[in-house]
Amino acid sequence: MTTFKSYRDLEVWKRSMRLAKRIYEVTQKxxxxxxxxxxxxxxxxxxxxxxxxxEGHARFGSGEFIRFLSIAMGxxxxxxxxxxxxxxxxxxxxxxxxxxxxxxxxIGKMLRGLAKSIERRRV
Numbered sequence: 731m732t733t734f735k736s737y738r739d740l741e742v743w744k745r746s747m748r749l750a751k752r753i754y755e756v757t758q759k760x761x762x763x764x765x766x767x768x769x770x771x772x773x774x775x776x777x778x779x780x781x782x783x784x785e786g787h788a789r790f791g792s793g794e795f796i797r798f799l800s801i802a803m804g805x806x807x808x809x810x811x812x813x814x815x816x817x818x819x820x821x822x823x824x825x826x827x828x829x830x831x832x833x834x835x836x837i838g839k840m841l842r843g844l845a846k847s848i849e850r851r852r853v
Contacts, residue, residue, distance in 0.1 A: 737787035742840035746779040746802070749833055753809070756830070760821050768821070772812045778805040779837065792848045799845045806838045 737743050753776035757769040779802045786798025810831060817827040 737784040740783060740787075740844070742837060742844055743780050743783045745833070745840065746776075746783065746837050749809075749830070749837065750776040750780060752830070752833075756822065756826065760816070764821070768812060768816060768819075772809065772816070775805045775808040775812065778802065779809075783841075792852050796845050796848055799841050799848075803838060803841050806834050806841065810834050 750773075753772055757764075757772050760769045782798045782802040782805065786795040786802075789795060789798065813822060813827050813830050813834075816822040817824060822830075
């Protein structure tokens, strides 16, 4: 069984941090009128994923960790929706949207896998 000492050891945290940085880069090119709209929403959701992994890890008990991983999953779905809307509005080209959605799919699977692994250890 693999153990980790810090949330920073988790590949899902590392990947979601890279994704958050990428979202910041992508949204820099959004129209200025979206600064308080879609740009802000996307950035907040992207930051939420690694933040919830970190916060869940810092909490006491595996049940709380699983709950925070679930919140991170919600943020993944939120980002997916916002990327699709950004594409539909012409802010993100199709190839970039596909790249981001593929990475979100991987992160989502990793979050679910981590939650299942923690749940198995609880039983």
